[in-house]
Amino acid sequence: MSAxxxxxxxxxxxxxxxxxxxxxxxxxxxxxxxxxxxxxVVEDYVQxxxxxxxxxxxxxxxxxxxxxxxxxxxxxxxSLTLPAGHVEPQEDAQQAAxxxxxxxxxxAAPEWRKLGSFSNAGNQGCGLCHVFxxxxxxxxxxxxxxxxxxxxxxxxxxxALRAALAAGDIAIIxxxxxxxxxxxxxxxxxxxxx
Amino acid sequence: MSAxxxxxxxxxxxxxxxxxxxxxxxxxxxxxxxxxxxxxVVEDYVQxxxxxxxxxxxxxxxxxxxxxxxxxxxxxxxSLTLPAGHVEPQEDAQQAAxxxxxxxxxxAAPEWRKLGSFSNAGNQGCGLCHVFxxxxxxxxxxxxxxxxxxxxxxxxxxxALRAALAAGDIAIIxxxxxxxxxxxxxxxxxxxxx
Numbered sequence: 001m002s003a004x005x006x007x008x009x010x011x012x013x014x015x016x017x018x019x020x021x022x023x024x025x026x027x028x029x030x031x032x033x034x035x036x037x038x039x040x041v042v043e044d045y046v047q048x049x050x051x052x053x054x055x056x057x058x059x060x061x062x063x064x065x066x067x068x069x070x071x072x073x074x075x076x077x078x079s080l081t082l083p084a085g086h087v088e089p090q091e092d093a094q095q096a097a098x099x100x101x102x103x104x105x106x107x108a109a110p111e112w113r114k115l116g117s118f119s120n121a122g123n124q125g126c127g128l129c130h131v132f133x134x135x136x137x138x139x140x141x142x143x144x145x146x147x148x149x150x151x152x153x154x155x156x157x158x159x160a161l162r163a164a165l166a167a168g169d170i171a172i173i174x175x176x177x178x179x180x181x182x183x184x185x186x187x188x189x190x191x192x193x194x
Numbered sequence: 195m196s197a198x199x200x201x202x203x204x205x206x207x208x209x210x211x212x213x214x215x216x217x218x219x220x221x222x223x224x225x226x227x228x229x230x231x232x233x234x235v236v237e238d239y240v241q242x243x244x245x246x247x248x249x250x251x252x253x254x255x256x257x258x259x260x261x262x263x264x265x266x267x268x269x270x271x272x273s274l275t276l277p278a279g280h281v282e283p284q285e286d287a288q289q290a291a292x293x294x295x296x297x298x299x300x301x302a303a304p305e306w307r308k309l310g311s312f313s314n315a316g317n318q319g320c321g322l323c324h325v326f327x328x329x330x331x332x333x334x335x336x337x338x339x340x341x342x343x344x345x346x347x348x349x350x351x352x353x354a355l356r357a358a359l360a361a362g363d364i365a366i367i368x369x370x371x372x373x374x375x376x377x378x379x380x381x382x383x384x385x386x387x388x
Contacts, residue, residue, distance in 0.1 A: 009263065009264065009265055009272050009344060009346065010265065011265050011270065011271070011272075012265065012267055020217065021215045021217075021223070023214065023215075023223065023240060026240045026242075026318065027223070027240075027242065027318075029215070029217065029221070032267075034267065036342060037265075037344065038344070040342075042342065045267065046217065046220045046221075047267075048220075048221065050315075050318075069203065070203065071203055071204065071205050071206065071231075072313070072316045072317065073206055073226075073228065073239065073241075073317060073319075074313040074314075074315050074316045074317050074318055074319040074320070075312075075313040075316070075319075076205065077205070078203050078205075079316075081316065084316070116359075116362055116364075116370065117362075117365075118269075118364070118365060118366055118367035118370050119266070119268040119269040119365055119366050119367065120268075120314060120315070120320070120367055121244075121268050121314070121320075121366075122266045122268045122269070122273075122275065122278070122366040122368065122369070123266065123267060123268050124220065124221075124244075124268055125267075125268040125269075126268070126314070126315075126320065129367050148230060148234075148236065150203060150231065150232070152203065162378070165310075165375070165378070166378065166379075166382070168310055168311075170310075170312070171311075171312060171313055172312055172313050172315075172316040173312035173313065173314050173323050173367055173368070173371055174316065174367070175316070176310065176312050176371050176374075176375070177367055177370050177371045177374065180370075180371065180374030180375065180378065181359070181370070181374065184356070184359070184360065184374065185360075188360070
């Protein structure tokens, strides 16, 4: 809009922060006073903190993707999902990814790649979604998810996962982005080795 | 985990709901009492309502993807984004998508496709992200975003968008999923017409 506007694309400055509501560990809400690059001040920009989580696109050596089918209360339906879970306070994101893959599926993997980190809301924040790919996954122990949801492990071909995504079988944005980035990563790997 | 468990994969039943906090129109928080299929009752399952939004993967006839570069306060950095915005009360999701594309870029498109709807949080809900593809977009008026952010329109090739996604240039999950689903949709269209 304003290639000639030198104020464009500079970060906002946070002038102050007023906590409004907290329900640990699920969320906290605050109003921030922010100064925009053009000089305007917004006194009550809503910021929401939520726990960050790891999402895992994991393949076996046979190129099967480890998926879970479960009822999820957010979308209020049964959804195909990828293994995922919150990053605990003592962990980094990859440690959380490795732990959640093991707990939810019983699989471990020798090769890990970070595929990206994304804010869950462009304006309010709402925590980060950290996406990992894991290759060469194999079963090493029984799954022990310990979650409220009953989960069924499904090993999908890449083609079946792509079809599930296009068909609306994945109801949650984190699983959708991890499935997409994982499929893009394996396409890049295939090109490099071709 | 329990293919033999007839209780698996049935929806939870909501027994009651207690509002906790509201900051309209940004969010409201409630505790739900829910009955799980195995008979357990959880008295305080946190549910968060947030506005649903539309995300748009729009291409010109020359196969350029309409992207915006802007500072976003959620991730607290400059990010490549796709056009997007909240679904207003009087609109359906596609009307919001068409309006936001026009406001943020000045472009309109004759061909629209719904690519999916996703809960922003698997457990807490946090509103829906509705993803649309628009083809044959062309400029029809000056952009008038009316947002707090200064935006710069960038017309990227599919290859450049794919590279931006892999390089971490997209910091927000809604833009990442819309870019991924849009690129997958054009790959499917190319296959069908090949």
